[in-house]
Amino acid sequence: METYGRILLIAMPIFLGLVLLEKLYGWAVKKHPFRTMDVLSSLSSGYTNIIKDVLGISVSILTYGYMVEHWALYKVESTIWVYIIAFIALDFSGYWVHRLSHQINFFWNKHAIHHSSEEFDLACALRQSISSFVNLFTIFLLPAALLGVEPKVIAIVAPLHLFAQFWYHTIYIGKMGILEHIIVTPSHHRVHHAMNPIYLDKNHGQIFIIWDKLFGTFQEELPDVPPVYGITRPVQTWNPIKINFQHLWLLIKDAYRTNNWKDKVRIWFMPTGWRPADVIERYPVYKIDDPYHFQKYAPEASVALRTWTWIQFLFTFALINYFFINIAKIGTPNIFVYGGFLFLCVFAYTELMDKNPYAWAWEALKNAIGLFLIYQNGWFGMSETMPWGTVVLASYFVLSSIVVALFARSLTFYSSQRLSNV
Structure with missing residues (x-):
């Protein structure tokens, strides 16, 4: 807790400086508008996430330490290789957690905040969840546990793995040649944040794009299909705390309102966005049908x-x-x-x-x-x-x-x- 807080004391001003530099570059050189409120909403979401993380307000049903202690088949020696294995294992786990967060109604709530900005910039990288209090996905670190990678190694590598995902949230870096086949690039991640039908739920990789190509979720950024950013049920608020729980609140209301007892249960596990038929009819929710023609959320601010x-x-x-x-x-x-x-x-x-x-x-x-x-x-x-x-x-x-x-x-x-x- 204290160590992570000291790391953030260094990281916070660096991230803030990079966000502002990118926005100033876009405003001064590219003549793009500086959407102050969107940037501040993203940065404020970063505040809430780091505070939650420092306080440690979450628990794991299955801890990584338990898996190593009881299931390890081999003990990797403490060399550079143990850190490389840990990094790859974290990325493999991250791919599946990310993919499930896009595919299952209940898990989408913890990830919707990250896609809630209608801009794509370094600031939106800081829109991270505070709504997940129970970690159900430690099991995806099983490959590292079987190799006996110590929990302290995971603890060291995890923040580095997270921070390494910051840089590719930008529109100002084009395609990167051979790297497009290996790592996640800004082009890949622009696809991931887009709500164009062809781009939805693609490119879930965090550092390596290889997982998407292996498991069939890869989509290249197309020159004739410019990405449109945001989510099809727009949040229409700058308040990151509200955004974090909007989808969950909708699920709770839908589960209560539907007259079908089967739907009250299965709504949580259905594909993201699914709602009971009787609830859709009685309680419609605004959804963007045409991503190329919609009004971005931007209340006038003096x-x-x-x-x-x-x-x-x-x-x-x-x-x-x-x-x-x-x-x-x-x-x-x-x-x-x-x-x-x-x-x-x-x-x-x-x-x-x-x-x-x-x-x-x-x-x-x-x-x-x-x-x-x-x-x-x-x-x-x-x-x-x-x-x-x-x-x-x-x-x-x-x-x-x-x-x-x-x-x-x-x-x-x-x-x-x-x-x-x-």
Whole structure:
């Protein structure tokens, strides 16, 4: 937990810098629009994912350590080869987990967040799940377990394997010659993120494209079929916490509403997107039928709102850095209190991004809790080392409540004006 937090202290500013460099390149050189809210939604999703991972809020039904201890047939010596085997095993496992997440209704919920952006850029790589609390797929690491690869090796290689999937989320790198036959390239992954019918559910590989070619899920990017990004049931929100549970909530409602008891059970295991016939008729859900003609989600946002959202985002970034630096000192159970507060920060400012007139209530709740935590424990020990820090925090919480209330007032006025003109 603490070690992973230290790794993220280095990785976070690097990823943030690369995301902004790519967007600035696209804006300045390629004359592409800089969709601020989409970028901030993606980056905020990254916040929620790393906080969940650092807190370790998930369990495995079958642990890798158990498999090694009880099922290993051979012991690979601790050389460079054990790390190569671990990397290949992780990639093989990742392919199947990824593929099943696209093919089964229940498992799609944990992956929908990654495809929810209607842009394809480095920022969308950070849209990772927080909705998976039970890991059912450790079994796919069986090849490594049979070879006796130690759990500590997997623990070292896994973050490297994950970070290595960041770079190919871009439209600015074309096809890469011979590498197209070996590794996953931006061209391959553009296909994977597209909702064109010919591209759907293709190219599930994470590092090696070989798995897709072996198991029949490969699709080349076609020059006459430009990829259109997003999902056919668009999320229509910037709030990453809502996005993480949207599909699950739909499954729960459909299972409750259908009159067919068989459908109440099988809905969870049917192909992704399947709904009971009686529910489709009574409760239709908007779906994009023509990927070439649809309106991207983009509520109008003033310069003031975009600027304030950046301020909220960067202040949350500072709070996360303090959390990771002091995680050992904060200790249990306070790390979960702090983590929960960070989730509330993201929820509150992304509600304002969605122009929800009730965003002020979430902001007020967040700031009231923040002020209480300063009063109760000096913001998790900050008052002992940086007394001025708690003054800055308290001032921010008060100011933030006022600013968001003003935004919410203008949103309410705007909504009432629209209704009066209908």
